[in-house]
């Protein structure tokens with residue numbers, strides 16, 4: 001169960017508190033995005049490692065996202081030692097002529113396989129559900145990205161089918177279009193119900 005507290009968001013797991021916190025992106029977080037976007041393994045399903053210019057551009061976008069009021073990038077932190085373990089966020093995207101939220105996540109390799117990305121997604125979805133500026137939250141993992149598709153499946157997203165997606169600019173990918181209707185309570189069926 002996720003709950004919000006000030007500028008951080010915590011997930012409660014098996015009675016333990018504060019497993020995961022999402023902290024808004026700051027100027028000092030360049031190293032986090034640099035580590036993620038320059039790592040060949042982490043970028044396997046995301047078009048390959050990015051250049052220094054692309055990484056600096058991503059950092060600027062992450063910083064600006066919070067100022068617009070319609071999105072936010074976070075570093076994912078594991079309590080109680082406050083280890084930074086990855087990134088997650090949501091931002092505006094025009095998708096099929098509609099303004100929706102898009103989300104994406106990355107966890108450093110040494111922390112993968114422990115359910116931590118799933119926890120971070122649970123915290124983010126709970127936060128965005130309360131924020132509620134847009135009706136739909138989408139994620140577009142590559143069809144070959146088994147862990148990410150698994151996270152979507154178990155986090156309450158509905159798979160609307162395969163689609164062509166471009167990430168980064170100029171790099172086409174075959175992705176699944178996963179969606180949550182933020183107006184529905186977590187226990188209700190999700191997806192695009194009018």
Ligand SMILES: CC(C)(COP(=O)(O)OP(=O)(O)OC[C@H]1O[C@@H](n2cnc3c(N)ncnc32)[C@H](O)[C@@H]1OP(=O)(O)O)[C@@H](O)C(=O)NCCC(=O)NCCS
Nearest residue numbers: 042105106107112113114115116117118141146147148150
């Ligand atoms: C995708 C990513 C964030 C997953 O992080 P993680 O912390 O290992 O994820 P979790 O441990 O929460 O769980 C992933 C789920 O996928 C499953 N999974 C992992 N590897 C899998 C595989 N090869 N095939 C099928 N399922 C797999 C896990 O079993 C788990 O499901 P479960 O809890 O039901 O067992 C991480 O691999 C990553 O950062 N990858 C690089 C960046 C990336 O591709 N981001 C996604 C962009 S959309």
